[in-house]
Amino acid sequence: MALLELNEVTMKFGELVANDRVSFTVEAGSIVGLIGPNGAGKTTLFNCISGLYKPFSGRISFDGKDITGLTPYQIARKGAVRTFQVVRPLKEMTVFDNVLVGAFLKCHDNKTAFEKAAECIRLCELTPFQDKLAGGLPIAGKKRLEMARALAAGPKLLMLDEVMAGLTSTEVKAAVEVILRLKDSGITMMIVEHVMEAIMPIADKVVVLDSGLKIAEDAPERIVNDDKVIEAYLGAKYSQRMKEQRSGAGG
Amino acid sequence: MVNPTKNRIFGKDAVWLLFIAVVAVLPLVPGFADNSFRMHVFILILLYASMAQAWNILGGYCGQVSFGHSVFFGIGAYGAAMALVTYGTAPWPGILIGMAAAGLVAVVISYPCFKLSGHYFAIATFAIVEIFFRMFQVWDWIGGAIGLDYPVIEEGLWNLVWYSKTGYYYFALILFVIVFGVVRWLEGHRFGYYMKAVREGQETAESLGVNSAMVKLTAMAISAVLTALCGVFFVQYNLRVDPSMVISLDMAMKFVLITILGGAGTLLGPLAGAAVLIPLQEYTRAFWGGLGGGIDLIIFGLIIILMVIKQPAGIVGIFQGIRQRIAKARGKGGAEIGTP
Structure with a gap:
């Protein structure tokens, strides 16, 4: 059963659409990575889930109950607890x-x-x-x-917002170990992260956001080869070159 | 592993109990109680320390600076005085009603005020003092601007009135033990930690399941009820009350300044602040009499300015600084912890 379910969640700031009809699920006991370039709307989405923002439209349900529009402390009490990117x-x-x-x-x-x-x-x-x-x-x-x-x-669901950003590689390794230990103890996690080598090996599923839209949702090994994701991260030109390289190598 | 702070807290409690025991036996020392002025100063220290401590719950621990506490102080005072003067009974029912009314008024006025953040809350509380002062001045039922004068009544616990300073001394000590006891208890329990969390970061606290609005309202209610109890002592000691004695900005400032001078958000702070300010206030008043009216406030103002610039953590902060320096000088091993 999905512990967390997002259904067409949209968040607007004036005319700016920070999250555009984002839907995905977080299965109980899994680790879901949420990645995307700067400004893709990852933290905004976190703020919507944790109740800091009230979504413009859409539905968020946690543990089978609708939590859209609840206050942060009510959501925390239900068992969805977050960390802050800016400590x-x-x-x-x-x-x-x-x-x-x-x-x-x-x-x-x-x-x-x-x-x-x-x-x-x-x-x-x-x-x-x-x-x-x-x-x-x-x-x-x-x-x-x-x-x-x-x-x-x-928490039943632990939402980590870039807890590894700015850490040395030794510190990242230590943090990853902690996360794996938490997973073993049965805590579901949703992790926003920029440090790819940290998130890719531990995530069961990765959701990719770009300019507020969900552009991919898949297992990490398939995400790294997803054209749309490569384009979002590296730009169209670079992605084209990579595609050519790949087809050249294949043929 | 058990938290090592537990032992330290117990050590602190022992010092407090010793302090209370010493204060309790002081009047038994031959000659001590004979000097009525000295007794008066001690009584006022205990009273103002309790008042500041009651304010400290909301202002220090919970971080919501209120300039309106003289309102609750006044309501408590009027509760006891109304029972005794207007209705001719013992003050007890009036005390209970006064405390309950203060708690109620606190919740009702702070519910909208807490929607204001930071300085705006403080400014709103200023206005409330003015509103209540005017209201009490024209309210005939409670004696208006003339106030209420106590008749000559029998001394003792029934009337909470004594002919000697010693009776009031112990009354003040009991008040002190109640207020400090409540705060000490809060400090070590969930609610105390929640208050500090709300002070340090409301959004962070909420992200951990803390209902910050409820925490602030509850802190306000506890603070107001204890402040009203201090007001009861004040009126029973002065044997009269009028609006300007209790519901004034002057009085409201004392709650704030004593706590800040001593160290807001600490158990010791209000006592330290009162122990410095009250002797200063009473002795300057005694030495300079009518001419020097306000000298104490001038000196006190200077101390506050110096304190805010040099050591915002107050007298308690100064002592902590000294202790840290001593610990550092003694051996760097224990005092400092390396970086990770």
Whole structure:
């Protein structure tokens, strides 16, 4: 069963159409990658799903229920939790307390919440920093904090918005490992990512957006050979040259 | 692994309990209670620390700066005074009604105000003080501009009135323990963390399932009810009330400034702020008398300006800075954590 289902979701800012009738599904237990060039409308779509924006038209259902137009906290309570591309640490709170705020969503007493927070902090390798103020973390730490905090909220669907952007390749590897561990624990994930070598090997399905339109939705190995995707990413001229190269090699 | 902060919190609580015990036995020290002015200063420190702490729930922890708390303070004061003066009963039913009314008024006026963000909320609360001040001045049922004067009544718990400063001293201490106890409890529980999360980033908090509007309203209600309780003490101590004594911008500013001076969003801050400001206010008033009216405010204003420029985290921030420097000087190993 699809955990998340988007049906013709459209988002407009004035005359600008940021998402144009986007439909796709996220199956329970899978990892779905959402890619596309800058300005394709990936974060806007995330904002629509998480309730930060109210879609202009279309329907979003999560876990069998319509969540279109619900507020962000209502959607988070239903189990769809997101991270922010531009990191938003609760600056004057410690790293531990940041994660604790997430943990309190599902754990109502202190003991279980503290344990849950400690567990997520360990998983995201933030233990050495847990008593530091979140505002003082380096960027890689803040990205991991975004993840730990969302994770602590015990989501069914975890929406990661470019958690790997700006990380070194070692840090990317560590992040990928964490994501795979989360998948094993049964969390469904939707990941917006620019770092292709990170997302391609782990995604079960990749959705490609370009100028607000969905141009492809397929398994990653087929996406990398999709002409429309290559054109969107590399431009028409380059894609033409590549096609010629490929046909030359084939024939 | 268990969170290591737990032990530290327990350590802090022990210091607080010790502090309360010391304050409780002070009047038993021979000679201490004889100086009525000194007792008066101690009582006011406890009162203003409690007032600032009540404000701190909303302004410090939840980050919603209100300049309207004198309204709730006034409602609490009038509740007790109406019961005693107008209806001739014990103040208790009036206290309960006053606290409930303050909570209700707080929720009703802040519901629309919280739709305003940042400074606009603060500005709206300014206007509310003015509205309530005018309203109380012309409202005959509650004594209008003349106010309410307490008759001579028997001292004791029934009337919450004492002939000696010692009685009020313990009354103030109980008020202090209630308000600080509530905030200490909130600080360590879910709601306390939610308030801080709303202060630090409303959208982030909402993305984690926090209903920020509800958190702000609840913080406002708790803050207002405790402020009303402080108002009860104020009227029982002064034995009279009129609108300008309680519902003034002057009074509203004190809630804000004491907390900011001490350190907003910390448990210790309001006490630290009151312990500095109140002696300053009372001793300058005593030394310069009528001529020096306002000297305390001049000095206090200067302190606030310096504080906002040099150390926005207040007196508590200064102490934290010193402690960090000491920890750093002692050994760099424990104090600093390397980059990842």
